Amino acid sequence: MAATRWRAQRTIRGALSAACALAGVHDSRVEAIEIDTAALFYSEPSRVSAFEGVVEGRHDFGGERIATAKFVYDALTGASANGAVPSSTVQTFTRPSGRGEYTVQPGETPLDDTFHDARVALSGNFSFPLNRLTRATVGIYGSGEHDYSSLGGNLSLARDFNKRNTTVNAGVSYSDDSIFPEGGRPEPFASMAPAGRPQPRLSGDGSKQVLDFLAGLTQVLDRSTIAQINYSFSHVSGYQTDPYKLVSVVDPVRGDPVDQVYESRPDARTKHIFFGKVKRHLGRDIVDLSYRFMTDDWNINSHTIDLNYRWMMRPGRYLQPHVRFYHQGAAEFYTRWLENGQALPSHATADYRLGTFDAWTVGGRFGQAINERQSFVARVEYYWQSGDSSPPGAPGELASFDLFPTVDAWIVNVGYSIGF
Numbered sequence: 001m002a003a004t005r006w007r008a009q010r011t012i013r014g015a016l017s018a019a020c021a022l023a024g025v026h027d028s029r030v031e032a033i034e035i036d037t038a039a040l041f042y043s044e045p046s047r048v049s050a051f052e053g054v055v056e057g058r059h060d061f062g063g064e065r066i067a068t069a070k071f072v073y074d075a076l077t078g079a080s081a082n083g084a085v086p087s088s089t090v091q092t093f094t095r096p097s098g099r100g101e102y103t104v105q106p107g108e109t110p111l112d113d114t115f116h117d118a119r120v121a122l123s124g125n126f127s128f129p130l131n132r133l134t135r136a137t138v139g140i141y142g143s144g145e146h147d148y149s150s151l152g153g154n155l156s157l158a159r160d161f162n163k164r165n166t167t168v169n170a171g172v173s174y175s176d177d178s179i180f181p182e183g184g185r186p187e188p189f190a191s192m193a194p195a196g197r198p199q200p201r202l203s204g205d206g207s208k209q210v211l212d213f214l215a216g217l218t219q220v221l222d223r224s225t226i227a228q229i230n231y232s233f234s235h236v237s238g239y240q241t242d243p244y245k246l247v248s249v250v251d252p253v254r255g256d257p258v259d260q261v262y263e264s265r266p267d268a269r270t271k272h273i274f275f276g277k278v279k280r281h282l283g284r285d286i287v288d289l290s291y292r293f294m295t296d297d298w299n300i301n302s303h304t305i306d307l308n309y310r311w312m313m314r315p316g317r318y319l320q321p322h323v324r325f326y327h328q329g330a331a332e333f334y335t336r337w338l339e340n341g342q343a344l345p346s347h348a349t350a351d352y353r354l355g356t357f358d359a360w361t362v363g364g365r366f367g368q369a370i371n372e373r374q375s376f377v378a379r380v381e382y383y384w385q386s387g388d389s390s391p392p393g394a395p396g397e398l399a400s401f402d403l404f405p406t407v408d409a410w411i412v413n414v415g416y417s418i419g420f
Contacts, residue, residue, distance in 0.1 A: 034058040038415035044407060048078040048115065064135065065128045072121040072143075079111035083245040083350035085337050086110070086401040087257050094195045096244050097183040101195040109405050112244070119145040125154075134159045141175065150177045152210070165220040172213050179206035181243035188264030189344050192246060200262075206239030224281040232273040241265045247350045252339040255396025259340070263349040265333070271296040286310040299332035300354065316369030322381065324361040330354065336391055336403050352404060357387035363411070373420070379413035 035057050042050040052074035059067050082093060084104075091104045095114065104110045121143035129135050139154045152175025160167050179185070183199060190200030216230035241264055249259035277290035292304040303326070310320045331354040333347040363381025370376060387404035394403065 032060050033420040034417060035419075036415065036417045038413065040414075041412045042409060044078070044409040046079065047111070047407070048076060048080065048409075050074060050076045063129065065126075067124070067126045069124045070122070072123075073118070075116075075118045077116035079113040080115040080244075081352065082110050082112050083247055083263060084110040084260055085248040085250065085257060085350075085398060085403060088397050089256070091257065093246075093260065094192050094199070095183075096181065098193070098195065098197075098199040107401060109402070110246075117146050119143055119148075130157075133161070133164075137171075147181050148177065148179055150175050152176065156214075167218040168216070169218070170213075170215045172211075174212075175210045177208040177210065177238075179208065179239055179243070181206075183243075185239070185241075185243050186262035188241065189261045189348075192260045192262065206241075206243075208236060208238035208240060211235050226279050228275075228277045228279075230273075230275040232271075232275070234269075234271040234273070236269045236271075238267060240267060240269060242349070242351060245349060245351050247335065247348050248337050249340050250337045250395065250398065252341065252395055255394065255398035261338070263351070264347045265349055266298065266347055269296055269298055284312040286312075298354075300329060302326065302328040316375075318367045320365040320367070322361070322363055322365065326359040326361075328355075328357055328359075330356040336394075337398065339395070352387060352407075355387050355404065357385055357404070359383065359385040361411075365413075374416070374418045376417075377413075377415045379411070381411045381413075383407075383409040383411060 038054040040052045056070040123141040125139035127137040135158045137156045141152045154173035156171030158169040184201035187200040213233040218228045245263045246260045248257040274293045279288045288308040290306045294302045306324045334354045365379040367377045385407040389402045389404045
């Protein structure tokens with residue numbers, strides 16, 4: 001059975017979950033029962049393809065007591081970059097299971113083309129008032145796939161002030177994840193053994209705990225404008241190394257790979273996230289602009305600017321152009337290669353998702369109210385990501401290769417909502 005790539009899956013699935021969020025699918029009328037459905041298709045040419053289906057139900061019990069439940073199924077398949085550098089000769093890599101191998105042609109980015117998996121996730125939330133101005137929400141979450149499982153819960157409070165023009169909210173969530181990769185967890189910096197031979201493995205499965213806090217303020221500025229600011233704190237402890245990623249050890253003069261070793265990441269990470277959004281009603285249309293800054297103790301800093309403009313073509317119908325820009329700095333232990341003969345660092349990864357890159361998302365959404373109880377939405381977007389393809393100091397033949405190939409993808413999302 002082909003090996004999975006849970007780190008790549010979780011990155012892509014974060015984007016899929018955001019894309020399948022059904023904000024804007026249904027109209028403003030609130031029904032006692034609402035059912036939202038969505039399907040998303042994601043495709044990186046010659047790399048990863050993904051499908052995600054979502055069914056979410058909402059029931060209003062009255063008295064501001066609302067329960068929601070969500071079911072998510074997603075499947076991914078295709079080719080995933082394993083982190084190794086290109087070479088002027090054919091390269092052979094052992095599959096994570098240790099029972100097979102695959103080859104990469106000269107000059108090509110090493111991709112493992114057996115990346116596939118399926119995941120099922122269930123979540124539920126219940127929101128209820130504590131008094132006239134204060135609301136609470138409690139929830140649980142669970143997901144499972146071939147080599148990863150997660151179970152968690154959340155609690156949040158929101159209180160209105162200033163004649164309900166100001167809302168302050170705070171929340172906490174915790175999850176416990178288990179990691180049991182195909183073939184076991186590799187020893188950090190151990191050399192990849194040929195197929196059929198014992199692979200260097202750590203004993204037991206991995207585990208990871210995630211603790212998140214969020215505090216926010218939403219303020220009505222005038223009859224047409226609302227603003228929101230949030231601060232989030234996240235601490236992750238436990239196994240965070242990607243068991244399927246390699247780092248090439250190269251000759252310091254010729255630049256050709258002489259060994260492939262497994263990566264190593266720290267077992268703790270703390271993130272701070274600052275988010276601000278302004279939404280303004282322009283007569284019939286709505287403009288929405290947000291900015292997000294993230295910094296962590298891996299030395300990754302990122303900036304995200306997101307702009308949506310909802311053009312109300314007529315009552316119940318809109319077209320919403322969207323543009324998003326993302327810039328990220330590299331983790332302090334990110335490197336495209338290690339040099340043979342040099343002392344090994346404490347940690348190292350060649351995973352491009354932890355490198356320096358820019359990314360653009362451009363597209364639009366079309367929404368249509370079918371009637372008072374039903375609505376439909378369709379979304380098409382193009383994603384493009386680029387980094388430093390020729391990092392300084394590349395020795396020998398590496399200087400002639402593209403070491404950070406452009407990644408692009410098409411995203412198609414459709415959704416349908418009905419109220420009862």
